[in-house]
Amino acid sequence: MSGCPVEATLSVIGGKWKIVILWRLARGTMRFNELQRAISPITRKMLTEQLRELESDNLIVRTVYPVVPPKVEYSLSEYGKTFIPVMQSMAQWGLVHLERNA
Amino acid sequence: MSGCPVEATLSVIGGKWKIVILWRLARGTMRFNELQRAISPITRKMLTEQLRELESDNLIVRTVYPVVPPKVEYSLSEYGKTFIPVMQSMAQWGLVHLERNA
DNA sequence: TGACATAGTACCCAAAAAGTAACTGTAAGG
DNA sequence: CCTTACAGTTACTTTTTGGGTACTATGTCA
Numbered sequence: 001m002s003g004c005p006v007e008a009t010l011s012v013i014g015g016k017w018k019i020v021i022l023w024r025l026a027r028g029t030m031r032f033n034e035l036q037r038a039i040s041p042i043t044r045k046m047l048t049e050q051l052r053e054l055e056s057d058n059l060i061v062r063t064v065y066p067v068v069p070p071k072v073e074y075s076l077s078e079y080g081k082t083f084i085p086v087m088q089s090m091a092q093w094g095l096v097h098l099e100r101n102a
Numbered sequence: 103m104s105g106c107p108v109e110a111t112l113s114v115i116g117g118k119w120k121i122v123i124l125w126r127l128a129r130g131t132m133r134f135n136e137l138q139r140a141i142s143p144i145t146r147k148m149l150t151e152q153l154r155e156l157e158s159d160n161l162i163v164r165t166v167y168p169v170v171p172p173k174v175e176y177s178l179s180e181y182g183k184t185f186i187p188v189m190q191s192m193a194q195w196g197l198v199h200l201e202r203n204a
Numbered sequence: 205t206g207a208c209a210t211a212g213t214a215c216c217c218a219a220a221a222a223g224t225a226a227c228t229g230t231a232a233g234g
Numbered sequence: 235c236c237t238t239a240c241a242g243t244t245a246c247t248t249t250t251t252g253g254g255t256a257c258t259a260t261g262t263c264a
Contacts, residue, residue: 005196006125023108068261069210089191094107170231171240
């Protein structure tokens with residue numbers, strides 16, 4: 001919107017849960033309910049919304065298996081993987097921050 | 103809250119404008135109205151709130167000069183400066199993202 | 205026959221975040 | 235004497251966000 005790179009990043013990961021979701025998926029593919037349990041107390045509604053947005057930004061890939069009960073897997077796209085270094089630098093700083101405020 | 107380093111980082115910079123403010127201050131000290139003009143359309147209220155929170159997290163320093171009209175300067179604290187690399191990696195990724203979606 | 209599991213959607217309401225407008229004090233400049 | 239500048243604060247309204255509940259489909263298991 002503004003052309004500022006930092007704001008561009010924020011617009012993609014601005015959602016309350018997006019980075020947490022991406023951070024989980026960085027460790028590997030997960031199913032919907034798996035994500036929900038991992039990130040609790042996120043609600044199904046919020047999880048769905050955030051996943052849809054991440055998908056439309058091409059950061060994650062949604063794979064539906066036509067089975068019953070339904071099976072849907074989420075994973076980072078190749079593009080989404082380019083975001084891992086950013087999250088790593090966040091994690092590193094967060095670690096220091098946690099120690100500092102311990 | 104959760105002990106997750108990424109979430110810890112998010113809790114500090116979660117405000118809508120915080121990173122933008124920090125990113126500005128990374129280039130140097132700024133006065134209140136200077137910041138407001140630079141970050142428009144942020145409102146005075148929001149700017150005040152975000153600055154106060156950043157200050158109480160010790161990321162920025164507020165310096166008041168007892169003159170009329172008032173003069174208040176904001177700058178990154180030493181601790182705040184440790185966040186610059188994180189913002190740089192965000193900016194880098196944002197640049198690629200902007201090009202990709204150009 | 206009936207419950208269970210998965211991955212959602214639809215709708216309504218409450219809470220939180222953000223915006224708006226008016227007000228503060230004081231000195232300088234016209 | 236009236237206006238402008240700065241750096242806010244306060245009260246009120248609006249918008250956005252998030253939560254709760256109920257509902258969907260259908261194959262398997264008991």
